[in-house]
Amino acid sequence: MNLLKITTRSATTGPVLEIFGDLDYAGAPELRELVAGLTLRPGQLLILDLGGMEFCDSSGITALIAARSHAHAARADIALAAVPANTLRILGIIGLDQVFTLLPDSGPAAGP
Amino acid sequence: MMCRSGRQQEPHDADGSALDAAFAAVLEDSAEELYENAPCGYLSTLMDGTIAKINATLLDWLGLEREAVVGRTRFTDLLTVGGKLYHETHFAPLLRMQGEVSGIALEVKQAGGGRIPVLVSSMVKHGSTGDPLLIRTTVFDARDRRAYEEELLRRRQAAEEARRQAEEARRQAEADRARLQDALAVLQRSLLPDTLAAVPGMEAAAYYHTASPDRLGGDFYDVFPVDAKRFAFFLGDVCGKGPEAAAVTSLTRYTLRAAALHDATPVAALSTLNTVLYDRYSAGGDPRYCTAVFGTLEPDPSTGRVTVRLASGGHPPVVVLRADGTADYVPTPGGLLVGILPSAPLAAATTVLAPGDTLLLYTDGLTEARTGEDRTSLYGEEALLAFATEHAGASPQAVIEALTGLLDGFGDGLDDDVALLALGVPASDHPTRTER
Known part of the structure; x- marks a missing residue:
């Protein structure tokens, strides 16, 4: 078990959340609460950088979907960056790879 | 080492006279005094149970005067109905058979209507020809002991009650768990x-x-x-x-x-x-x-x-x-x-x-x-x-x-x-x- 750790930084495009550890039943509520507290302006891009994420279960997927809903409610967009291979495989099976914008990384040049 | 242990004996010698005085005081306590005021009851009866001699301690417990007892009552008259019955069915036969009985729990009646739990021991005294002459009996006050035993019993009952309640709670929890699992199984099947x-x-x-x-x-x-x-x-x-x-x-x-x-x-x-x-x-x-x-x-x-x-x-x-x-x-x-x-x-x-x-x-x-x-x-x-x-x-x-x-x-x-x-x-x- 790797405890979830989330760091937040601001990019020119909007907030970037870097997720480390396990996004599972224990950790997912933390991401959901953090995202729910984010103020997004219309046209901004919320980036979830999953490069440091080690595990993601269905609770984690639900948190990602909730983040997408939150962004869209603010007329902002959302993207997942540096998605680990196994999570990418699952996103493919459940069709979420077409619903999320996927970025290779969350660097300053990153954009939709 | 030898010297030191020799010196340690000295204080004993110094206190020796005080100790001797204390012993003398005890020894002056006459046999008669000891009999009358012993921390237990003494009585002697004829072979038919008639009380011939009784000490002050026992009279005090019973609340009776010596004149009312000696030659007028039997030992069994001092006992409660239950004690009397037990005496006749167990105590007396055992005494006749063995010549002595010890530590039997009985109850004696007090003049005021109270009763005292006692432990009774008796021994038959035989004459030079071997004929039984009289019965010597000691009566120990067992009130404190009875109270202690009752306290033990109460504690044990309380412990058993607590254990029973814990057992009941455990059974209830198991039953609740089983019921919940049954409900879950029914729901699962409905899916x-x-x-x-x-x-x-x-x-x-x-x-x-x-x-x-x-x-x-x-x-x-x-x-x-x-x-x-x-x-x-x-x-x-x-x-x-x-x-x-x-x-x-x-x-x-x-x-x-x-x-x-x-x-x-x-x-x-x-x-x-x-x-x-x-x-x-x-x-x-x-x-x-x-x-x-x-x-x-x-x-x-x-x-x-x-x-x-x-x-x-x-x-x-x-x-x-x-x-x-x-x-x-x-x-x-x-x-x-x-x-x-x-x-x-x-x-x-x-x-x-x-x-x-x-x-x-x-x-x-x-x-x-x-x-x-x-x-x-x-x-x-x-x-x-x-x-x-x-x-x-x-x-x-x-x-x-x-x-x-x-x-x-x-x-x-x-x-x-x-x-x-x-x-x-x-x-x-x-x-x-x-x-x-």
């Missing part, structure tokens, strides 16, 4: 069909592996008739576990059955489910969703072949095991989780089952089972396809049994529920398969 509908010209088999008997699973499946020509089937996996997931499972199952009666086109049925789940949960900010495969079976009695039309929403692809010993996935890419978006893309596919072919549906508990020594590898879709190829040509029942064995072999690497559903067309001439 799955009792029996699969018999599809003409087909065989069906299913299996449900529950990861934990305490938690309602979120996997589901069903097979049921739609109209005169078609049957429908579905299998899926609700996100999460427990009562909340079970509520979604129940809603999902009955929505799909009702939707199929309205329009059994697979994409239409799953779209209806998507709308229902989205409106009920995700629109309110509480996303709940499932992956599902929904399909129809349309047997052609003239050819024995069955046309399968299916749609998938975010579910792993189904496998077809062919009579010729091959197996393939039926790809359904692009189908989205059901219930997260107001309008979900769903993937459709069609295949035909010939005699000896079997369609296998499963939930991702199977492909996501952890394998390997350190449980870090996933079983995966490749391994499942290889397993399916090995069993291609087998009946649905045989395929399910083989997969059940596979699941058992995963041991603790299998930590999720798994639903399995196999639908097959029996081989027309039951050819003997060549083992590969």
Whole structure:
């Protein structure tokens, strides 16, 4: 078990959340609460950088979907960056790879 | 060492005179005084029980005057009715037989109406010719001892009561737990069909592996008739576990059955489910969703072949095991989780089952089972396809049994529920398969 750790930084495009550890039943509520507290302006891009994420279960997927809903409610967009291979495989099976914008990384040049 | 120990003797000698004086005071205490005021009662009776001598201590306990007792009453007159009875039936016979009795618990009456628990010992004194002369009796006050014993008894009763209550609480907790498990089992069964509908010209088999008997699973499946020509089937996996997931499972199952009666086109049925789940949960900010495969079976009695039309929403692809010993996935890419978006893309596919072919549906508990020594590898879709190829040509029942064995072999690497559903067309001439 790797405890979830989330760091937040601001990019020119909007907030970037870097997720480390396990996004599972224990950790997912933390991401959901953090995202729910984010103020997004219309046209901004919320980036979830999953490069440091080690595990993601269905609770984690639900948190990602909730983040997408939150962004869209603010007329902002959302993207997942540096998605680990196994999570990418699952996103493919459940069709979420077409619903999320996927970025290779969350660097300053990153954009939709 | 010797010198030192010699010196240590000296103080004793110095205190010796004081000690001797104390001893002298005790020894001056005459035998008569000791008899009268001993810390126990003394009495002597004739062989018929008549009291001949009694000490002051016992008279004091009884609240009687010596004149009223000596020569006028018998020992048994001092006893309570119960004590008297016990004396006559046990005490006296024992005394006659053994010449002495010791430590018998009796009760003596007080003049004021009270009673004192006592311990009585008696001994017969014999004359020089061996004839019994008199009986000497000591009576010990057992009030403190009785109070102590009663206290012990009360404590023991309290301890037993506490133990009984703990036992009762444990039984109650066990009964509650059993009741809860019964309720969960009933609910779980309500999420799955009792029996699969018999599809003409087909065989069906299913299996449900529950990861934990305490938690309602979120996997589901069903097979049921739609109209005169078609049957429908579905299998899926609700996100999460427990009562909340079970509520979604129940809603999902009955929505799909009702939707199929309205329009059994697979994409239409799953779209209806998507709308229902989205409106009920995700629109309110509480996303709940499932992956599902929904399909129809349309047997052609003239050819024995069955046309399968299916749609998938975010579910792993189904496998077809062919009579010729091959197996393939039926790809359904692009189908989205059901219930997260107001309008979900769903993937459709069609295949035909010939005699000896079997369609296998499963939930991702199977492909996501952890394998390997350190449980870090996933079983995966490749391994499942290889397993399916090995069993291609087998009946649905045989395929399910083989997969059940596979699941058992995963041991603790299998930590999720798994639903399995196999639908097959029996081989027309039951050819003997060549083992590969």
